[in-house]
Amino acid sequence: MSAPTNAARLELLRWMIRARALDERLVALYRSGGIRGGSVFTGRGQEAFSAAGAMQLREGDVFAPLIRDSAGRLVRGETPLDALRVCLGRKTGVMRGRDGNIHRGTLGNGVIPMISHLGSTIGVIAGLLLAKRLRGERDAIGLVSIGDGGMNTGAFHEGFNVLAVERLPVVLMVADNQLSYSTFSDRSYACTNLVERAAGYGVRGHTCDGTDADACLTTLSEAAARVRAGEGPQMVVAKLLRLAGHGEHDDAAYVTADMKARFGDNVPLFEQKLQADGVLSADALATLWSTARADVATALTQAQSEPEPLPAQEDWSAYSVRDLLSFKAVL
């Protein structure tokens, strides 16, 4: 495991700040009534792990993010405008108002848009990577997220086992943020660390401190390198804390003082570390923040100026083939 370059560290911080700026704007929007219906879900506290994972990907790779991956999504090429359009239900958004918030994503960015049912994207990324293998696209790898709660779904188990049996090139990122909504880990699993599940699938496990951005970068780059070297699926478990409610409707009063004391906020921690290392000046840091916030502000103005879908113009059909009465295979 080689230490990350300062360039990579600065890039990571930039993504973390951009994600935090976007999330904070979404929260403010929600609180001021700027989101019609629904809630807002953010990745605060998990930026380093999410972004460091996505930074391992190249063009042609695929990412199956979950709720807390606002940072990883940005790394993959989603812009704040893309995100805001979806959260605001804009017709111009990639989901056209049909789906919202964290369900956003497009294969154009190499992102598989999630459905809500946790665990069910794991089998999907297995199929996508299998397709690439069958088509002879040997270079692509996959990255897929799961939480400490989602690890206990049947869908996760079936899907991850298929990834392992097929030895597909994938990094599984397990963000163990101590909480499954309000449920503490001891009601979700009985092992000491979820990485103990790796061996049972026949895959290699890695752990890192999810509040330490350097550790995330180092561990995830090793895992991705092993995948690219043909070693098959790798599981990386990070311990960290969700620094927010499950969604903004949730005040997270159940989070104990002890939990909060045990986990720092990855963003200021990394800022301080980079400054202490002399890699980042106070000015440069301020610019990172102001640029990120300005970009989000511009994107928000733009998104808000764009139209919402009109029910009367909506195409109410769930099928792409409209007329099966005239459909036949061309043989």
Next chain:
Amino acid sequence: MSAPTNAARLELLRWMIRARALDERLVALYRSGGIRGGSVFTGRGQEAFSAAGAMQLREGDVFAPLIRDSAGRLVRGETPLDALRVCLGRKTGVMRGRDGNIHRGTLGNGVIPMISHLGSTIGVIAGLLLAKRLRGERDAIGLVSIGDGGMNTGAFHEGFNVLAVERLPVVLMVADNQLSYSTFSDRSYACTNLVERAAGYGVRGHTCDGTDADACLTTLSEAAARVRAGEGPQMVVAKLLRLAGHGEHDDAAYVTADMKARFGDNVPLFEQKLQADGVLSADALATLWSTARADVATALTQAQSEPEPLPAQEDWSAYSVRDLLSFKAVL
């Protein structure tokens, strides 16, 4: 781990022989057209492991058997007559002709009748054991079977995780018989031995040679003792071979010569060992077989003389409360 007593060994052999005799009669019946519709499923090759597991149970304990547990079912108190009535679809059988073959069972014997969907009994035994805990019945333990194939179902994962999280008193018996129907293990899982899955659930794992009856007895009695001592769920993985088709409709042509060479038949192996140890005479062995076969023959004659259900007399209702139009809680 203390060596099993000769009394226990002889008892185990007796159950193994009784199970084999029953299964062989069922096969003969199937081949001669004596089973109307459907197939016949046996536990040949797996008698030692199944019976040794069930021998650990006491009155009040519960067993959730699967396809290959003909031996364990007998140990729990099912008679050959009980089994034959169900396989022959008799009205007198515990399933009254409504369900058949391996789906048989009654809580009266402390047996949970399985549905076909593999893995789905694991959650059920968790609930049953939780009920006993909530009711203050602290002594009862559970025993539950799964195969190398069924281990990869989502239902297994969710159910076993609940057993582990609740630290319920249960022994999981994993019969890794190299085959999931026709599918070899390398297409079912990618770890070396399924026992590697134990740690991920936070439970203790044990392994044994499933063709060695003594090893089965020793290992399962240790596992059960640990459960009774309050150590929570134990996982016991046995390696063995299904010595039959999946069901009798299956000629199992896919089983390789190499696989057959690697695994002996637990019944003659144990017979020889007990004879070599001077615990069992040739006469006593012959009597075990003749008694077992005679019991099965008597049971078969009895079952065949009994009526099948009559459609016109069938009670075609899936509900126990017949009239919801007059149903109210008595508060």
Next chain:
Amino acid sequence: MSAPTDQTGAGKPAATSIRYVDAINRALGDALAADPRVFCYGQDIGGTFGGAFKVTKGLVERFPGRVLNSPISEDAQTGVAIGAALGGMRPVIEYQFADFASIAFNQLVNQAATYFWRTGKSIPITMRFPAGGTPGGGPFHCQMPEAWLSHHPGLVVVAPATVADAYDMLRDAIACDDPVMFIEHKLLYSHLKAEFDPARAEHLPLGAAAVRREGHDVTLISYSGMVHECLRAAEQLAQEHGIECEVLDLRCLRPLDTGAILSSVAKTGRVLVATESWPFGGTAAEVLAVISTDGFRLLDAPPRRLCAQDTPIPYQVDLFHAHHPDAARIAAAALELAEF
């Protein structure tokens, strides 16, 4: 649907006004207090949090050890319920959203539903489904599950539309020896309020439909949240057109109270079934099948159904509202029927 007010007249002035969610909470508390066999198991219900919709708020404090958190494992939650019932308990399971109970489909329709018929042992479990659309919920937090719970034989499916029913039917469900699927409408949780007198007179049996408004021109059949839209539509038609609709709240969806359905159709000869669920093979289709086979000669006009658009449920709020029937659309369809 917009926020409903209770027009069902179930409340009495003397009683205190409580919300639909409070009625469920109270029914759970009373059942836990009355019967040691009752316990609750579900995601996020076992801590101070009280569940995603706070339905179980305060119960863990009153009944420690009997309100338990489960992992995100809907299949196992259901297996646990079945096993606990076999062990003599009366479990009440909360799925966090009805949409996620899709994971439990197999355990529900193949294990819970078949158990009694196969073995003669009944399975007294109550499964709670927070269901139905709320603005911004999107495709996976707004669904109604009754169609896929009702096809396989063996499950009782109920869907209370009023505060009193939320209480009474949950107590009935827990007392029932068969598996009861209890569908709670999320929009009603805090928006529906009514006076509730715990010492009130007799309530309807679990399987009975209720006439919420009498009328002789058109029968409007619905359940759950949509009952309130039908009541609004009926009021509007009475005011504006002098058309008197009979509003039938099915309450119990499996089995259906076919007697009540056919009686009302006999009276009006015209029927519209309104649901917020998808049309294909939904409860509305089953009701129409019953009416057309058993009530054909009672009909003066073709029966109709008004269901959701045949797509997933949209996130964006205007699309969401356009996705399912509302009072205005129900009134328009009923007017056509009345004038047929």
Next chain:
Amino acid sequence: MSAPTDQTGAGKPAATSIRYVDAINRALGDALAADPRVFCYGQDIGGTFGGAFKVTKGLVERFPGRVLNSPISEDAQTGVAIGAALGGMRPVIEYQFADFASIAFNQLVNQAATYFWRTGKSIPITMRFPAGGTPGGGPFHCQMPEAWLSHHPGLVVVAPATVADAYDMLRDAIACDDPVMFIEHKLLYSHLKAEFDPARAEHLPLGAAAVRREGHDVTLISYSGMVHECLRAAEQLAQEHGIECEVLDLRCLRPLDTGAILSSVAKTGRVLVATESWPFGGTAAEVLAVISTDGFRLLDAPPRRLCAQDTPIPYQVDLFHAHHPDAARIAAAALELAEF
């Protein structure tokens, strides 16, 4: 149901006689040969064994690496299909029995079915369901899955009843850009034989129903195995009572060919829907809902349905046969209708 013989007249003398299972096997082989995007994934299909019903026999030898064994993981099998479709492939998945596809319910109705509407990307997957009752199969090896596959919008559901349809509709399904649920009747696999001419003339489009026998007295509507019972019943009624039934094979269950249904009802005015599935909210209920809402004035008698008993499917053979309609019961019901 007893073993059917093909009375649909789909075969021509010059062609060779093959079984329903052979037609499916041939369609798979031809699709694999024609399109490199096609591959098969399912339990026990990737070895010499050829699958529980030998439907894929010989394919792995001809197409190594493109016919793959999966673990016992119906949820993941379905996820794999969806992902592979996103990756540009046209996967064909075998569930070992339709009954076990209950495990895949969520992936099917919430992931596969919603994908196109949510994202604009269509999901060309073909899911094969060996379905329907065979004597001794019992509660978990005999089910028909069409009801719970059809309610949520987004899945195409088809159920071929003839040898030619088994071939043609599978080729169509694989070519279709939407997820197609392909229901194969296990009793037809080896019992149904017909002459099959690969170079025969045009076949019906995927979504069209087929009139299998013309008649003007009563319309018998069915699909899959039950079509053959209807044909027998029609023959019997013609011979014994001079009553001419029109037998309509729906072929495609979602969407329904409502035009064909209503045309036939317009001709006869009397209709019986026969299925081996449960009644509640089943395809028969939907067909009756369509007829009663859109074809009310075409009817001369109340429409009827004849479905399975409302219990799990029994193991014992006599109970099994009594559980679902057969030609005799269909004929009796049709006779009542004709004499109404």
